[in-house]
Amino acid sequence: MLQLNSLGKRYGDTPVFHDLNLHLPRGEFVALLGESGVGKSTLLNCIAGLDRADTGRVLIAGTDLATLGEDGCARLRREQLGFVFQAFHVLPHLTVAENVSLPLRLLGRSDAARVNTLLAAVGLQGLGDRLPAQLSGGQLQRVAIARAVAHAPGLILADEPTGNLDPDTATRVLDLLRNEVRATGAACLLVTHSQAAAARADRVLRLTPAGVQPA
Numbered sequence: 678m679l680q681l682n683s684l685g686k687r688y689g690d691t692p693v694f695h696d697l698n699l700h701l702p703r704g705e706f707v708a709l710l711g712e713s714g715v716g717k718s719t720l721l722n723c724i725a726g727l728d729r730a731d732t733g734r735v736l737i738a739g740t741d742l743a744t745l746g747e748d749g750c751a752r753l754r755r756e757q758l759g760f761v762f763q764a765f766h767v768l769p770h771l772t773v774a775e776n777v778s779l780p781l782r783l784l785g786r787s788d789a790a791r792v793n794t795l796l797a798a799v800g801l802q803g804l805g806d807r808l809p810a811q812l813s814g815g816q817l818q819r820v821a822i823a824r825a826v827a828h829a830p831g832l833i834l835a836d837e838p839t840g841n842l843d844p845d846t847a848t849r850v851l852d853l854l855r856n857e858v859r860a861t862g863a864a865c866l867l868v869t870h871s872q873a874a875a876a877r878a879d880r881v882l883r884l885t886p887a888g889v890q891p892a
């Protein structure tokens with residue numbers, strides 16, 4: 678589902694990573710550890726086409742991102758990708774249910790039952806009509822996670838999705854991600870500092886300046 682070939686990225690004269698190789702098959706849930714500042718979020722952004730790598734290739738479902746223009750990249754993101762951002766990016770003027778429903782609506786596949794199921798799965802049942810400003814940080818994070826998986830994307834990228842959650846809620850959210858991977862055959866790359874989160878993954882990797890290695 679995801680293939681990275683000799684990927685390299687630098688900011689100005691400062692290399693973030695280089696010659697990074699990774700293969701993520703469908704149905705695999707992979708945790709990516711790494712020290713703060715090593716480039717985990719940058720890597721997710723390059724995979725999602727939100728940032729451009731300087732060298733190497735990103736292939737999603739066999740498509741090389743470099744062959745796509747802005748529109749093509751946006752379409753691939755909409756159809757194939759679910760992204761949980763560190764900063765959530767929940768839309769403030771939409772209700773909780775509308776936020777979760779957004780990826781489905783954009784694909785013309787609105788499904789209120791699916792939205793309700795996901796809200797229940799992340800422990801937000803009954804809060805669908807609230808606005809994001811009426812939620813806690815941990816609740817917002819769970820809206821972002823439910824939204825990321827709503828359209829059953831082929832690739833789920835999650836940047837510290839349990840950072841604001843208590844252990845029980847974190848376990849529930851990780852179970853949702855695992856179940857989605859199992860049910861839909863998606864691949865999931867989970868960036869985390871949490872050993873407990875990593876323990877629920879099929880494979881644990883560590884990003885270092887030398888590349889990606891088994892942890």
Ligand SMILES: Nc1ncnc2c1ncn2[C@@H]1O[C@H](COP(=O)(O)OP(=O)(O)OP(=O)(O)O)[C@@H](O)[C@H]1O
Pocket residue numbers: 688693711712713714715716717718719720
């Ligand atoms: N837009 C930018 N311009 C210049 N340098 C940047 C930019 N974005 C990130 N960096 C630098 O690139 C490096 C990697 O940052 P990144 O956010 O990817 O790290 P991270 O591993 O996700 O860190 P954390 O675990 O703290 O979230 C850092 O040294 C950071 O300062």
